[in-house]
Amino acid sequence: MRRKWLMVFCALAAAGCMVTACGGAEEKATEKASETQTESVAETETQQVTEKETEPETQTESETETAAQTEKATEEAAAEPKIMYVVSDVYIRQTADASSEAxxxxxxxDEVTAVPEDGKWCKVKLGDKEGYVVKDYLTDSKEEADQAVKSEEAAKAAAEAAAQAAQPQAAPSGGGVYEVSRQAFDDCDGSGHGYYEITYSDGSVRTEEY
Structure with missing residues (x-):
C-alpha cells in the first residue's frame, strides 16, 4: 500500500514539473514576443520622429533656395538697361546727388537708356551724355510720356495766351517800346521756378524770373 502511494506521489510530482517547465517556456516565449514587439514599436516611433525632423528642414532649405533664386533673378532684371522716357525737364547729374554738377x-x-540704382536715382544715357536722374522724372510707359508732353504744350499755350492778353492791344500813342511776346522756361530741377524771355517791339529781349 505504501509503495502504491509512493508511486502516485512520484507521478504527481513529475506532472507538476512538466507543467512548471511548460509554463516557464510559455512565459519566456511571451516575454520574448513582448520585447520584440516593444523594440519594433520603438523603431517605428524613432523612424517617424526622424522623418518629421528631416522633412521640415528639407522643405525649408528648398524654400530658401527658391527665394534666393527669385531674388537673384529680380536683381539681374533690375540691373538690365531699359528704355525709359522723361516726364519733366530735368538735369542729368554727374553723380547720384542733387548738388552734383549737371x-x-x-x-x-526724351527717350533715355536707364539702369535703376539703389535709392531714388537711375543711371541714364542720353546721346553721348551719361549721368544720373531722379527716378520720379522717368517712366517706362511711352503713353504716359506722350500725355505729359501734351499737357506741357497745353500749359505753355495757355501761358502765352495769358501773356498776350495782358499786352497792350496797340502801340502806345507816344511810339514807345512795348512787350511783343513772353515765353516761359523752366529751371529743369523740379522746383517749379524758371524765367520768362520777354521780347519787345524794338527787338530787345529781357528775362524775368518766376
Whole structure:
C-alpha cells in the first residue's frame, strides 16, 4: 500500500514539473514576443520622429533656395538697361546727388537708356551724355510720356495766351517800346521756378524770373 502511494506521489510530482517547465517556456516565449514587439514599436516611433525632423528642414532649405533664386533673378532684371522716357525737364547729374554738377538737360519726352540704382536715382544715357536722374522724372510707359508732353504744350499755350492778353492791344500813342511776346522756361530741377524771355517791339529781349 505504501509503495502504491509512493508511486502516485512520484507521478504527481513529475506532472507538476512538466507543467512548471511548460509554463516557464510559455512565459519566456511571451516575454520574448513582448520585447520584440516593444523594440519594433520603438523603431517605428524613432523612424517617424526622424522623418518629421528631416522633412521640415528639407522643405525649408528648398524654400530658401527658391527665394534666393527669385531674388537673384529680380536683381539681374533690375540691373538690365531699359528704355525709359522723361516726364519733366530735368538735369542729368554727374553723380547720384542733387548738388552734383549737371552734365546735360533731359527734356520732356526724351527717350533715355536707364539702369535703376539703389535709392531714388537711375543711371541714364542720353546721346553721348551719361549721368544720373531722379527716378520720379522717368517712366517706362511711352503713353504716359506722350500725355505729359501734351499737357506741357497745353500749359505753355495757355501761358502765352495769358501773356498776350495782358499786352497792350496797340502801340502806345507816344511810339514807345512795348512787350511783343513772353515765353516761359523752366529751371529743369523740379522746383517749379524758371524765367520768362520777354521780347519787345524794338527787338530787345529781357528775362524775368518766376
Amino acid at each position: 552734365v546735360a538737360v533731359a527734356h520732356l519726352g
